[in-house]
Amino acid sequence: MSLRCGIRRIRGQQPWASSGWVNGSRRPSSVGFQQFRSVASTPTAEKVLFPGALNSRFTNTMEFIRPALRTEAIPTYRVMDQSGQVLDKEVGVDTEDDLALELYRNMVCLSIMDLLMFEAQRQGRLSFYMVSAGEEGIAIGSASAFSPSDVIFCQYRESGVFMQRGFTLDQFMNQLFANSKDAGLGRNMPVHYGSHELNIHTISSTLATQIPHAAGAAYALKMQNQQQPDIAPRIAVCYFGEGAASEGDFHGALNIAATRQVPCIFICRNNGYAISTPTSDQYRGDGIASRGAGYGMDTLRVDGNDIFAVRRATKEARRLALENGGKPVLIEMMAYRVGHHSTSDDSFAYRQKVEVDDWKRRDNPITRLRKWLEGRGLWDEDKERDIRNRLRKEVLTAFEKAEKEKKPPMQHVFDGVYEHLTQEQKTHMEELSDILQRYPKEYDTEQYEGGAAAFRKFCEQNR
């Protein structure tokens, strides 16, 4: 199509004169800056008719937008203060006591698992680990606001999402040990969990790649929500760090999510660091939340240390995401990365220990909820000691059990690349099997389920 003919087509359709042209037919009736319509197209019009900015008025003051001069940042939503006092008694915490206790238990469980696994890695029993310290409330609080059928994409520091959705300690440990019971078949690095039953896609190490996936998945869900009206509508959810939000994938994802109006919640965990890079080297705008407006997206910034705020914000975001057939929502959850980036990192090479200690003392999602529970008479020192002992034992039991399991069978070196093995792969399998047979002493195949014999059999079956 030539450029000129394209212009003619647009003119002919008079798109801005028809109702809600921006994204097909189902549009909210409220008029936003992208939805302005029926302006007189006269030389004296007060507003601009340029198709790229429909509701812009003319001005003869030359005023650059200068975000650097703004003194007020986007506010951070809270439900309770640092001492666990609820700020708006009318609204309350919007969470039943039982659920509050469950959220607390899961946060404590996650932090205990983190401490133990971090140390297990130091002892050389795991190859790698990443803790969630300081961000437990974000993962667990937000996950508590979703339907189990919602579809989730994670970065890697969201073990709490898995835990809150029912991933068991055994499942965590099997993945960490990459044993024969690991749903990842021993292929992925520790903490790259995934669960089909829990509707959480398997984690990839490549940053930000999951963000456009979430947009596309949400579009699939939008179509399915329309096509299957008797099934409860679903949304997609995507977690990522403020560092990952610098990737092109983030920008592409938010833009396409907005133009296609997909039911997706984008949850940024802004923990102040991307490995060693502080946010001051990462961006100059007002955090990640400021970008939501740029993409025409409902956006909220939330105190990640306040699990009730996280929960309420996420619940409301889910409602918005399903409004009028679907739209994306961005939530920026503020936190501080208390732990090292991972077991491969020593963060004191780039930040002061006092900075970390300060933060730990100042605020923390677990102690804040504990203060609230105590204030309400739901928690005390004995209960605390009890639950910590019990959870520690549970983690250790699962750990010991998983450590004893064999590795997955060797066929998983090759299967799963394609739906079916290729000719070339079959040749490679034969070559490997032949080497294993002729040099048995060179390889420890016994730690793999069925050993070399099972692999040979697999090769024979696939000749």
Next chain:
Amino acid sequence: MPPKTPIRTLSRYLFRPQSSLHPRCQHRPRSQRYSSAAAGARLNGTVEYDTTPLLSHSSRSALSNAELPADVRQGQTKRINLYTAVNEALRHALQTDERVLVFGEDIQFGGVFRCTMNLATDFGTERVFNTPLSEQGLVGFAIGAAAEGMRPVAEVQFADYVFPAFDQLVNEAAKYRYRSAATGVSCGGLVIRMPTGVVGHGALYHSQSPESLFTHVPGLRVIIPRSPLQAKGLLLSAIHTNDPVIFMEPKVLYRAAVEQVPVDAYQLPLDKAEVVKPGKDVTIVSYGTPLYTCSAAIAAAEKDFGCSVELIDLRTIYPWDRETVLESVKKTGRAIVVHESMMNAGVGAEVAATIQERTFLRLEAPVKRVTGWATHTGLVFEKFIVPDVTRVYDAIKKTIDY
């Protein structure tokens, strides 16, 4: 595996503040811990960096390198590892050429592999700085800076994460000179460094060696050094050349490979492969980490079969030194190509096809490829996928017996 502490003692750490956990340096090689060698292995697990003939263990052997300029050969050497050699090359470049810039994700504090240690402190954050987390952004930024006369050395944190920048490298860096044509503009002076290869526990996204995706693209130079001495000289040449360079550093060698390296600055040729061990019966062509595997396999094979094997380090993977390889194969009549990444459309395919085209009548055996298989690097399966001493040893045997 290290000795096992009873798991219950782990619980002691539970209530301790996290800071009491002894911090470690970044990515300390744990490859030995998760070593692939079986208890009774004779071949696998015999790569000894302390004694391998591939590294200069004495000052004299380092200075006997005929590729070094005469004045450097009169100078001093220092025993350093590969990341320090990279650091020294960057330091020298920053010191001697104000057009040089060093940047990338997390490089300001020294980088996750410590290659840029102290550079920001010593040269200032105008020239040595953190970038936001975007490979396409930082590589494109480097291309623009190079096109306007600077000599940017940009780091991509892992070769596995270069793909967001693939468009910038393939469509922009590689074609800049050709597209700009008679306008005379190019992005020469551009170097993109990245750690590459397996380390024992990197799984799908910390193990890849994507060199063949770049060797397919005329306009890019692809270099992989095997040792500290090589890394220093090749990196300085890369910064000096007026072609864009992809410089891939085998990350398992950052700490493992330690040798005597001249203290003075020097450059090594970008158009020469190096015969690192002469031989008569078989030629093995490789580069990077697998050279150590080959060297150990050759030692065992020469002892067991009484053969003589020539080992060639390609060094510059593209454009590559066909002459040195072809001369060698014309002499030995047999060739094996060894690399870590997958066989399909890999560097081995190109080298083997060239050997076959140009030395067909001299060949006594088919050119063999010992490479990764047609799969991904599953965490617990790495040792079965990447060429090991046994597979190279067996390839020598088969090629000789053919």
